[in-house]
Amino acid sequence: MSVYGEDAADPMSDTQSHAARAEELRGILTQAAHEYYVLDQPRLPDAEYDRLFRELRQLEEQLPELRTPDSPTLRVGAPPADRLEKHTHLSPMLSLDNAFSFEELAAWETRNARIVSEVREAGYTTEAKIDGIAVALTYENGVLVRGTTRGDGVVGEDVTPNLRTIHEIPLRLNPVKPFPARFEVRGEVYMSLSNFQALNERRAAAGQPTFANPRNSAAGSLRQLDPSITASRSLRFFAFTAQLDPADNDTLPASSQAGLLELLKLWGMPVNEGYRRHDTLDGVEQYVRELEVSRDVLDFEIDGVVVKVDPLRLHGELGVIGGREPRWAIAYKFAPTLVTTRLLTVEINVGRTGSLNPYAVLEPVEIGGATVKLATLHNEEDIRRKDIRPGDRVLVKRAGEVIPQVVGAVLVEGEPRAEPYAMPQNCPVCGAPVERPAGEVASYCPNTACPARLYWGIVHFVSRGAMDIRGLGERTVQQLLDAEIVRDVADLYALNPDTLLRLEGFQTRSAENLVRGINESRNRGLARLLFALGVRHVGEIAAQRIAREFGSMERLLAVSEAEIAAVHGIGATTAEALAAFFAEPRNRVIIDKLRAADLVMVEESVRVVDGPLSGLTFVITGTLPSLSRKEMSRIVEEAGGRIAGSVTRATSFLIAGEDAGSKLDRAKELEIPLLTEAEVLARIQAPPPAADACDGEADLWDVISPVEEPVNPPVETTTEDQADLWR
Ligand code: IVH
Numbered sequence: 001m002s003v004y005g006e007d008a009a010d011p012m013s014d015t016q017s018h019a020a021r022a023e024e025l026r027g028i029l030t031q032a033a034h035e036y037y038v039l040d041q042p043r044l045p046d047a048e049y050d051r052l053f054r055e056l057r058q059l060e061e062q063l064p065e066l067r068t069p070d071s072p073t074l075r076v077g078a079p080p081a082d083r084l085e086k087h088t089h090l091s092p093m094l095s096l097d098n099a100f101s102f103e104e105l106a107a108w109e110t111r112n113a114r115i116v117s118e119v120r121e122a123g124y125t126t127e128a129k130i131d132g133i134a135v136a137l138t139y140e141n142g143v144l145v146r147g148t149t150r151g152d153g154v155v156g157e158d159v160t161p162n163l164r165t166i167h168e169i170p171l172r173l174n175p176v177k178p179f180p181a182r183f184e185v186r187g188e189v190y191m192s193l194s195n196f197q198a199l200n201e202r203r204a205a206a207g208q209p210t211f212a213n214p215r216n217s218a219a220g221s222l223r224q225l226d227p228s229i230t231a232s233r234s235l236r237f238f239a240f241t242a243q244l245d246p247a248d249n250d251t252l253p254a255s256s257q258a259g260l261l262e263l264l265k266l267w268g269m270p271v272n273e274g275y276r277r278h279d280t281l282d283g284v285e286q287y288v289r290e291l292e293v294s295r296d297v298l299d300f301e302i303d304g305v306v307v308k309v310d311p312l313r314l315h316g317e318l319g320v321i322g323g324r325e326p327r328w329a330i331a332y333k334f335a336p337t338l339v340t341t342r343l344l345t346v347e348i349n350v351g352r353t354g355s356l357n358p359y360a361v362l363e364p365v366e367i368g369g370a371t372v373k374l375a376t377l378h379n380e381e382d383i384r385r386k387d388i389r390p391g392d393r394v395l396v397k398r399a400g401e402v403i404p405q406v407v408g409a410v411l412v413e414g415e416p417r418a419e420p421y422a423m424p425q426n427c428p429v430c431g432a433p434v435e436r437p438a439g440e441v442a443s444y445c446p447n448t449a450c451p452a453r454l455y456w457g458i459v460h461f462v463s464r465g466a467m468d469i470r471g472l473g474e475r476t477v478q479q480l481l482d483a484e485i486v487r488d489v490a491d492l493y494a495l496n497p498d499t500l501l502r503l504e505g506f507q508t509r510s511a512e513n514l515v516r517g518i519n520e521s522r523n524r525g526l527a528r529l530l531f532a533l534g535v536r537h538v539g540e541i542a543a544q545r546i547a548r549e550f551g552s553m554e555r556l557l558a559v560s561e562a563e564i565a566a567v568h569g570i571g572a573t574t575a576e577a578l579a580a581f582f583a584e585p586r587n588r589v590i591i592d593k594l595r596a597a598d599l600v601m602v603e604e605s606v607r608v609v610d611g612p613l614s615g616l617t618f619v620i621t622g623t624l625p626s627l628s629r630k631e632m633s634r635i636v637e638e639a640g641g642r643i644a645g646s647v648t649r650a651t652s653f654l655i656a657g658e659d660a661g662s663k664l665d666r667a668k669e670l671e672i673p674l675l676t677e678a679e680v681l682a683r684i685q686a687p688p689p690a691a692d693a694c695d696g697e698a699d700l701w702d703v704i705s706p707v708e709e710p711v712n713p714p715v716e717t718t719t720e721d722q723a724d725l726w727r
Contacts, residue, residue, distance in 0.1 A: 022060065026172075032044040089148065099331070112309070112327055126288070130190050130302055133189050135188070137187075144172070162222055163189070184244075307332060339365050375396050479504065485503075529601065613683065
């Protein structure tokens, strides 16, 4: 463009229209970024965003005077600086006093009540205390003009270009609500846990030192001279307060902390949605307890709860101690969950499916009140990705009831390291060469007779959701295996009190109780049995779906892999694993032994048999002349009848033998007709209607449970439900 403008008809109006277009583009892009990063509701397609973004950048390159401090193009990183400039805050950035118990929290309230008595009833807000670094953002006429770190509270560092790279920080406020002409928004810059982990993995892979925790990582990323490095770190931000310049004599349009947070949201600020308002300290306590438990579902580190007196007018009355700590807020601190220690060795546990599960042996370290010596390492792939080697200093996380985890290595430049960890080629328990199925991250011991697999297999078989055999703990399982009394799960059903009494620690009573527990477990049904067998990929839900679909073990053994894969909710992997399990002769032997031990191998709820007794419900009582009650149950069910445990109005007949007791009385009371053994058999002799080919075949080896047990599918809960609370 000529300086004199000979070849442009009207350069002035041209620039004006460019300015208008730039303004329009800034508006669209700002709105789109807010929808994407803060509201998590993107509306503008990515490609469209990119196109408009490029148009704005081109305009600004041609006409640099159009570049404003709120231009989204500034987010991608300004040129590197020589140093970070110091900046004196409008008013000091305060720190917080800590409370480590509810008593200390109550004492804080008591101290405050001596100054302002109404504080007990004024209400509190609670906010998660995010473990990041505090920053102050100055907005002038709604435009971000400066961003600084807290520094020592009085003087911080100017990191404006770096803060502009954080997409969640609005470069311009949304004017839906009026804002002061000049003020600061204060909040916390942090790094999400997933981002932190990924960053450390990348650094470890590149041989660079890694960060000890997300906080250090956020601080290091924010205090860069080159904003493009900050931009690459995907930092995040939560706003928690606003601050006026005391000289400005202005006011904020909010009267409470909760109202202030809502106002910040309206202006386009990201606010942690987990904040709450409580009438009294009781509510605060409850929130603290809940958050301490649920915090491990969050994708960011929190180290406590900030409790604030809700009405802002009381903040002035309560004042600040020593110009440093406000009386109106306190931090309730949680025990840390993230610590560093030394990884001594990696050891392997062989699980029931044969999976080789590596775990870390650590230099003992305290986390959240417990001493941690071991931590899970998931699998070989996990160790490789995180590049954790014996001898490394490692970051360990423990939260709530969760087993401690090794998050990653903390590398120090120049410190020598061991060779990368390699999984053993042979099972550390039985020595069989390990297998690594294609597409899986775990290695497996293929030997079904491996003592470790056997041990964990039995522990799983007897566990709660499986056969639920009470009184059979891990120690007893080990004793039974050591004494070679039990060689597979089916051997459990041959146990008698005398055998058990030979084991250390058993007495008549405990031996009898265990045998009773084992006997009762025969009735659990096909779904629980399938789950108990510990087939790879067959969890409780899958086992239920399969059992309901096929109804009996006999059918299941007869169907093809494709038929299993066709069951709703069952995938090819599960079907393949199940087929492989049944194809293994050793497993067939176990199933035969379990059948011989009278285990229920049908799923009752699906067993609909068409027969002479269809639609009728029977109860059996007393001693029958020739059949046992179990045999009678089977006969009735095979003829389509249903067996119930107690007499109700829904009972069709009571089958009564000698010495019938209260059930007979009840049946008479309800006028339920009685049948003898002979009468039942006579009814069944009647010519059977055309039965379904499959179900009509008597399941000779399936024993039917006389006990009615409704099958309740276990409820699947997800931690995402809880995480939703938090953005
Ligand atoms: S309020 C006086 N609210 O904790 C008000 N601080 O130990 C000052 N922090 O420097 C802070 N989350 O960096 C407040 N919701 C929150 C916070 C929070 C994290 C940090 C902040 C502050 C430090 C005090």
